[in-house]
Amino acid sequence: MIARELVTLPSYAEEVAQGLTTQPKSLPCKLFYDATGSALFEEITRLPEYYLTRTELEILRERADEMASRLGTDVTVVELGAGTAVKTCTLLESLSRRQIRVRYYPVDISRAALHQAKERVESRCRQILVRPVVADFSDGFEFLRSIPDKKLVAYLGSSIGNFDPAAAVAMLAEINRQMTPRDMLLLGTDLVKAKSMLSAAYDDSEGVTEQFNKNILVRLNRELFADFDLESFRHVALWNPRRSRMEIYLESLRTQTVDLPLLQLRVHFAKGERMHTENSYKYTVATAKCMLERSGYVLTHTWFDQHKWFALHLANVQASA
Numbered sequence: 009m010i011a012r013e014l015v016t017l018p019s020y021a022e023e024v025a026q027g028l029t030t031q032p033k034s035l036p037c038k039l040f041y042d043a044t045g046s047a048l049f050e051e052i053t054r055l056p057e058y059y060l061t062r063t064e065l066e067i068l069r070e071r072a073d074e075m076a077s078r079l080g081t082d083v084t085v086v087e088l089g090a091g092t093a094v095k096t097c098t099l100l101e102s103l104s105r106r107q108i109r110v111r112y113y114p115v116d117i118s119r120a121a122l123h124q125a126k127e128r129v130e131s132r133c134r135q136i137l138v139r140p141v142v143a144d145f146s147d148g149f150e151f152l153r154s155i156p157d158k159k160l161v162a163y164l165g166s167s168i169g170n171f172d173p174a175a176a177v178a179m180l181a182e183i184n185r186q187m188t189p190r191d192m193l194l195l196g197t198d199l200v201k202a203k204s205m206l207s208a209a210y211d212d213s214e215g216v217t218e219q220f221n222k223n224i225l226v227r228l229n230r231e232l233f234a235d236f237d238l239e240s241f242r243h244v245a246l247w248n249p250r251r252s253r254m255e256i257y258l259e260s261l262r263t264q265t266v267d268l269p270l271l272q273l274r275v276h277f278a279k280g281e282r283m284h285t286e287n288s289y290k291y292t293v294a295t296a297k298c299m300l301e302r303s304g305y306v307l308t309h310t311w312f313d314q315h316k317w318f319a320l321h322l323a324n325v326q327a328s329a
């Protein structure tokens with residue numbers, strides 16, 4: 009027996025209850041990123057099949073000088089979801105060759121990641137001022153207003169891919185409202201490509217993505233005292249061409265009932281029933297351009313890697329009528 013009144017429910021409890029009692033069942037993908045999940049994602053980024061991180065880094069490295077010259081001088085870089093700032097370093101170095109002082113504001117919810125970001129950038133580049141910002145995007149982007157200078161707001165890694173088109177536009181528009189007319193946006197999007205390559209990226213041969221997906225269940229077992237049997241679910245990654253997205257599920261291998269005592273919930277799963285855990289949208293230049301225009305930006309340039317697997321889009325703020 010668990011003394012319910014002694015346990016504080018995690019903030020996501022209501023969302024989980026919602027997702028498990030709605031058909032088809034789903035869990036919010038933000039639950040992936042506890043300490044274990046963040047480490048597993050880091051591992052994913054190093055997998056041979058997961059081309060995204062490596063490819064984006066390659067574009068940033070090879071085109072850093074060109075990007076810097078398009079940004080002009082006196083630009084301050086604000087990176088949303090910066091993590092440990094592995095990718096932005098080369099761009100910052102290019103900028104610091106062109107201007108006297110470069111300010112870099114890595115923004116993340118993880119204080120620990122930001123600490124590493126500061127150490128990394130400062131050790132590589134002494135003339136860069138690092139000002140970490142701890143912020144949760146669900147609280148909005150008002151902090152952008154308090155950052156002076158001309159800003160480049162970078163949102164990399166195909167993180168935008170987790171949002172449905174309407175939510176992506178809403179978020180980019182919300183960022184746009186906090187920007188000044190001379191600010192710019194650098195957006196990383198994964199691109200539509202052969203299904204076989206997409207499937208491999210989200211269902212790797214070492215099973216790291218499966219572990220990453222199932223870590224949600226491990227977390228609910230630990231934090232909500234749920235009794236998900238990990239062996240009774242399998243990882244499924246499907247390409248949905250109509251909606252241009254990879255869909256990630258946990259599929260029940262048998263008829264089963266899962267108990268979530270803290271939510272006072274018993275959830276029934278049919279054999280073969282799929283619980284949705286994540287979408288990862290893939291763009292074309294046309295669909296990315298459309299998304300940017302609907303959110304108040306003008307696309308000015310897109311950089312690709314040699315295979316056109318990934319894209320980095322530079323956009324200006326639309327002049328208001």
Ligand code: AVJ
Binds near residue numbers: 170
């Ligand atoms: C962190 C959202 C960019 O969609 O590729 C990787 C997450 N999920 N493998 C992605 C993820 C499964 C990743 N993003």
